[in-house]
Amino acid sequence: MSKVKYYYDSETLSYRKIERKRGRKLRIFILSFLGMFLSGFLLLIVYLNLPAVQTPKELALKRELTNMQLQFELLNKKVEHAQAVLAEIEERDNNLYRVYFESNPIPEEQRRAGFGGVNRYKDLEGFDNSKLIINTSRNLDILTKQIVIQSKSLDEIANLAENKEKLLAAIPAIQPVKNEDLTRVASGYGYRRDPFTKARKFHHGMDFSAPRGTPVYASGDGVVSRADSRATGYGKHIVIDHGYGYESLYAHLYKYNTKPGAKVQRGDLIGFVGNTGRSQGPHLHYEVFKDGERINPMNFYYGSLTAEEFDEMLQTAQQENQSLD
Structure with missing residues (x-):
């Protein structure tokens, strides 16, 4: 209950009751409402911007x-x-x-x-x-x-x-002609132009161009199964049976340094580069067989080449040029 307030009237020399005007309450109510509204609006703005204000x-x-x-x-x-x-x-x-x-x-x-x-x-x-x-x-x-x-x-x-240490020794894993003896790798495994017919045909081995008489080495341990010139086109050639389904062939030789039935080890001298048979120049034609099927000799040169030499040979062998046989 609100207190009653008085004021002193000097004319009547007495206290009179203060009468509140009717519009005053309304003004107070409106001002209070506006104050609460503004306070709420400011609090809302602060709340919405809280993510941007980080501790x-x-x-x-x-x-x-x-x-x-x-x-x-x-x-x-x-x-x-x-x-x-x-x-x-x-x-x-x-x-x-x-x-x-x-x-x-x-x-x-x-x-x-x-x-x-x-x-x-x-x-x-x-x-x-x-x-x-x-x-x-x-x-x-x-x-x-x-x-x-x-x-x-x-x-x-x-x-x-x-x-299977014997298998590792038997796999034809080295290049049959030393790099220092090579003129170049003339042709690789894949489709090439035939030097005689100029037709495009599959070349089943690799050609190593080298002077006549350059040493040829066995690429893996095995037994010489052939050393003759009775196969068409190969001229004087040697075939080594390495066992485990592997064979290697060395063709167009000048002469032999082994004979059929001889046991050879990887790196043994078995013959010399020549130009016999169906050949256009002194070179060694080299093939590798697995279970009777010719395969790419490039897959087996891990034993004699550095990474740089292998990469260089790979790029040369992939070129579709003309073979020498």
Whole structure:
């Protein structure tokens, strides 16, 4: 209950009651309402702009989040690089090591198999950077699985190697003419122009251009199965049976330094470059067979060439030029 207020009337020399004017209450009410409205409006503006007003702790957390995002992106790039390196190892495993040891290659679908069933990354969903985190986690899991598969494969290769030292010695793994004796690698394995007919035909070996009398060496351990000139086009030639399904042929020789039935080791001198048979100039025509099928000799030069020499030979051998036989 509001107090009654009085004022002193000097004319009547008495206290009179203060009568409140009717419009005063209304003005007070309106002013109060406007004050509350403006206060609420200001508070709303402040509330809406709170995200732009960050505390030192929030700024520190934001910087940490940005740094973590950068670290995840760098990790993702490292994983991708590791996958690329692993892919090269897998290719060598399938096309080199397992070929040498006559073991079946690991199927691509087995190496690249994903993770089925339950969503392994459900707990990582719903965040600002969920896509980046999930992608990195998935790549790491796949890389880990591929490494496990490759590790088991290399263990298997190691076990095979213990029992197949003879196979490694038998594989035709060196260049039959030394680099310092070469004029050039005249032609490689693949389609080439025939020097006589000029027609495009498949050349099943490699031609090493060298002066007449240049030494020719056995590319792997084995037994000489032929040393004659009875095969059409090859002239004087030698065939070495290396065992394990491998054979090598050396054609257009000038003369022999071995005979049929002789046991030879990799690097032994077996003959000399010549120009006999169907040949357009002194050179050695060299072929490699696996289970009776001619294969590219370039796949077997790991034993005598540096990486730079191999790369240079590969580029030369891939050129579709004219063969010498």
